[in-house]
Amino acid sequence: MNSILFKPAIIGTLKIKNRFIRSATMEGMSTPEGMPTPMLDNLYCKLAQGQVGLIVTSGAVIEAYPYFPQGLSFPLAIDTDDKIDAWQDTIDAVHASGAKIAMQLTSLGRQDMPEWRGEPPIAPSAVPVNETGVVPRQMTIKDIEIVVEKFAQCCCRVKKAGFDAVQLHGAHGNLINNFMSPYTNQRTDEYGGSIENRARFTTQIIKRTRELVGPDYPLMLKMNFDDFIEGGLKCDDAVKIAKAIVQAGIDCIEVSGGTYSESKEHISVKGIKKQRDESYFKDYAKALKQEISIPVVLVGGNRTFDVMEQIVGQGIADFVSMSRPFIREPELIQRWQEGNLEKAQCISCNQCFDKWIFNPLRCYAIACDNDAAIG
Ligand SMILES: Cc1cc2nc3c(=O)[nH]c(=O)nc-3n(C[C@H](O)[C@H](O)[C@H](O)COP(=O)(O)O)c2cc1C
Ligand code: SF4
Numbered sequence: 138m139n140s141i142l143f144k145p146a147i148i149g150t151l152k153i154k155n156r157f158i159r160s161a162t163m164e165g166m167s168t169p170e171g172m173p174t175p176m177l178d179n180l181y182c183k184l185a186q187g188q189v190g191l192i193v194t195s196g197a198v199i200e201a202y203p204y205f206p207q208g209l210s211f212p213l214a215i216d217t218d219d220k221i222d223a224w225q226d227t228i229d230a231v232h233a234s235g236a237k238i239a240m241q242l243t244s245l246g247r248q249d250m251p252e253w254r255g256e257p258p259i260a261p262s263a264v265p266v267n268e269t270g271v272v273p274r275q276m277t278i279k280d281i282e283i284v285v286e287k288f289a290q291c292c293c294r295v296k297k298a299g300f301d302a303v304q305l306h307g308a309h310g311n312l313i314n315n316f317m318s319p320y321t322n323q324r325t326d327e328y329g330g331s332i333e334n335r336a337r338f339t340t341q342i343i344k345r346t347r348e349l350v351g352p353d354y355p356l357m358l359k360m361n362f363d364d365f366i367e368g369g370l371k372c373d374d375a376v377k378i379a380k381a382i383v384q385a386g387i388d389c390i391e392v393s394g395g396t397y398s399e400s401k402e403h404i405s406v407k408g409i410k411k412q413r414d415e416s417y418f419k420d421y422a423k424a425l426k427q428e429i430s431i432p433v434v435l436v437g438g439n440r441t442f443d444v445m446e447q448i449v450g451q452g453i454a455d456f457v458s459m460s461r462p463f464i465r466e467p468e469l470i471q472r473w474q475e476g477n478l479e480k481a482q483c484i485s486c487n488q489c490f491d492k493w494i495f496n497p498l499r500c501y502a503i504a505c506d507n508d509a510a511i512g
């Protein structure tokens with residue numbers, strides 16, 4: 138297939154065979170310790186065999202939960218050195234199909250659960266969460282130093298485990314986003330207020346990580362360009378923050394938006410039917426791309442091949458990433474490569490999004506569609 142979407146491109150030192158990325162998606166398929174299982178390996182192999190260029194894992198936590206409840210899906214975790222070796226077979230299998238794999242790292246910040254932690258969540262400021270009423274504890278400078286070090290040590294473990302890259306989760310109301318957003322960051326010290334100060338937590342993570350992993354290891358960041366909250370992070374400020382982060386040594390930025398606690402409906406928008414509803418963060422990617430020279434990844438509502446081809450062809454983004462379409466069709470890119478360019482079959486009903494915390498990831502609409510066809 139002669140399309141720019143099937144031309145290789147690089148993120149830092151990492152060559153990726155095409156422009157398709159599987160965006161981080163909670164799989165709910167790990168062991169209670171946050172390590173891979175045969176079910177998770179199988180999913181990543183299907184994505185790799187389905188010709189995804191780069192797979193980003195679900196967000197792996199940087200510290201384990203002491204009181205994580207039974208019956209919920211365990212998150213990945215790479216908080217200790219004994220979790221490094223567990224990944225070798227998974228990564229080898231992905232590489233055997235020509236794909237690359239990055240691990241996403243996350244800390245949930247103010248959205249974290251007090252009952253899982255055994256104490257209140259931590260955040261830049263004690264701004265209550267609307268949805269739950271949870272009031273996070275404002276981080277001290279010492280707390281910030283500890284979390285920066287934890288992120289950097291986890292990045293180092295990701296490299297040692299053999300992942301091709303690491304992605305910091307700085308979107309969707311998680312801790313890194315909490316520092317960038319004026320709604321959740323009301324600090325008056327060197328971590329709050331100005332663009333430089335709101336970028337500082339992230340730039341410190343990147344600089345410390347670079348000391349540990351060296352200049353060549355690919356570091357990526359997923360971040361919000363709109364929190365969709367009054368008083369939250371908006372595109373103009375986000376672009377300025379991104380520029381500071383590029384200076385600190387990030388290799389690639391994935392453009393996203395929305396928060397789980399206050400504006401969930403904007404992360405994975407429901408009911409995408411028309412082409413004009415697709416690729417819903419593309420104006421933000423365009424604004425960012427004009428200001429930075431590292432690769433930009435666009436996530437959110439990418440469904441139609443031609444639309445994505447235009448986005449990459451026009452230089453609005455260098456890569457397109459998808460989450461829900463790959464839940465329904467892990468083999469989607471292979472289908473397109475073979476010439477069947479019908480749009481992704483995902484109907485954006487969000488049943489997978491609403492149920493991931495309780496069950497291993499799957500598409501709940503496939504059975505319904507089949508039922509309708511049979512009925
Ligand atoms: C079931 C599910 C789990 C998700 N888990 C994560 C995650 O772990 N990390 C992350 O950055 N985004 C996560 N997302 C958001 C997606 O990566 C993506 O940003 C969003 O769904 C929009 O892309 P899409 O229209 O291709 O689905 C998740 C989305 C879904 C549907
Ligand atoms: S349940 Fe299936 S069709 Fe619905 S959003 Fe998820 S992947 Fe798409």
